[in-house]
Amino acid sequence: MATLKRVKDYMDENVVTIEPEASATDAAKLMLENKIGSLIVKKDAIYYGILTEGDISRKVTALELVHNEVPVKNIMSDEILTIDGRSTMRKAFLEMNKRKIRHIAVTENGRYIGILSIKDFANYYSNRIVKQTK
Numbered sequence: 001m002a003t004l005k006r007v008k009d010y011m012d013e014n015v016v017t018i019e020p021e022a023s024a025t026d027a028a029k030l031m032l033e034n035k036i037g038s039l040i041v042k043k044d045a046i047y048y049g050i051l052t053e054g055d056i057s058r059k060v061t062a063l064e065l066v067h068n069e070v071p072v073k074n075i076m077s078d079e080i081l082t083i084d085g086r087s088t089m090r091k092a093f094l095e096m097n098k099r100k101i102r103h104i105a106v107t108e109n110g111r112y113i114g115i116l117s118i119k120d121f122a123n124y125y126s127n128r129i130v131k132q133t134k
Contacts, residue, residue: 084106
């Protein structure tokens with residue numbers, strides 16, 4: 001029987017944060033610099049939400065708002081959906097599909113340890129296909 005792959009084996013360990021008062025422009029630049037599609041919104045030790053490239057696209061660009069004038073706190077998702085790092089990739093995929101999200105925070109012992117994105121599933125499934133063809 002094949003070993004079930006865990007979320008923490010495929011997640012991005014780089015949890016990048018941004019403050020709620022930062023602008024949508026600041027957020028987009030931070031995502032570009034780090035080559036990521038989401039940011040955890042945090043100030044001091046308080047987690048406020050998650051901001052994705054989709055949030056910027058749908059809530060700022062499509063509405064033709066001025067990116068520099070829109071604070072992250074106005075466009076973020078308040079709820080940070082999480083999954084335990086020991087969960088299987090299958091469970092993560094089903095959960096993300098059910099909730100129609102492309103990013104989910106990964107936790108271990110109640111602490112954020114990474115972000116799992118739809119891009120990480122491409123890596124996961126491509127690795128499985130390569131192994132099956134060998």
